[in-house]
Amino acid sequence: MIDIPGTPGTLTGLVLRISQCVFAAGSISYMVTSGGFFSFTAFCYLIAAMGLQVIWSFGLAILDTFALVRKKTLLSPVLVSLFVVGDWVTSTLSLAGASSSAGITVLYFGDLGSCSFEAECWKYQLSVALAFLCWITIAVSSLTTLWLLASA
Template sequence: MKQMFGGPGEISGIILRMLQGTFAAIALGILSSVPGVCTNTPFCFLLVQQCVQIIWCFMLICLDLKVLVSGGRLPSPIHVMVNLAFDWCIWMLSLGAASSTASVVELFWANSICEKWREYNCRRYQAAVVMAFIAVAFQAISVHIWMWIAASSFLPRLH
């Protein structure tokens, strides 16, 4: 397996996963502080998705630490493909959740719902969406890294 920035067993990989999980946790904390957040489906979906993303980040940090301790080798190319598949699926779900929530927040602002009904806490929703998009950006980097690792695991070595 080729060593690369953000890859398993690299300190940069652990930092990448920690940043991703931290921004997901901040988004989760902001959303959790809004009363009645699960009365709106996109916000509830984002809340659940951030929980899933935090769990996935923790699992990848554990994998990074295992690879770091064991000398920098992943168990097999199949293991790489499974991680790539899960990372990609969670990234797509996170992107969908952040995008749908952002569109609802924009709808609230465009139709002056935030001024009419203060209980919607639009500023908190905006902050949560921004944090979710930052977490999605870190996850996109992670998916890109897993794709390169998968390609280097399966393609024959060119001399």
């Protein structure tokens, strides 16, 4: 397998996983601290998708840290296949959650003007923005691991 920046077990891979975890946790925290998010199904789905992303990214960040400390490689075809499937599943779920929440945010709070609390609207928008930033980092990881698997 070739050495690509962002591969599992490298420093750039660890940075990608930590940034995924931070963006997903930030998205969850902004959404949960806003009142009434549970009345919108898309926002609940975003919380579920970002929660899964936090668990997946945190687990792989721990695995990357272990590989860096022990100077091990995580490039066996079985592990890379697992990373590809997990990254693509979480990537799809995160994009769906971010897109549906963005649509609801624009519809209700922009087009219909039904946002009476300005601070709450900003929390929804920041949560969606962080979800999209999380998805961008997941997409980079997904493409990197897919490229690794294809080059094996």
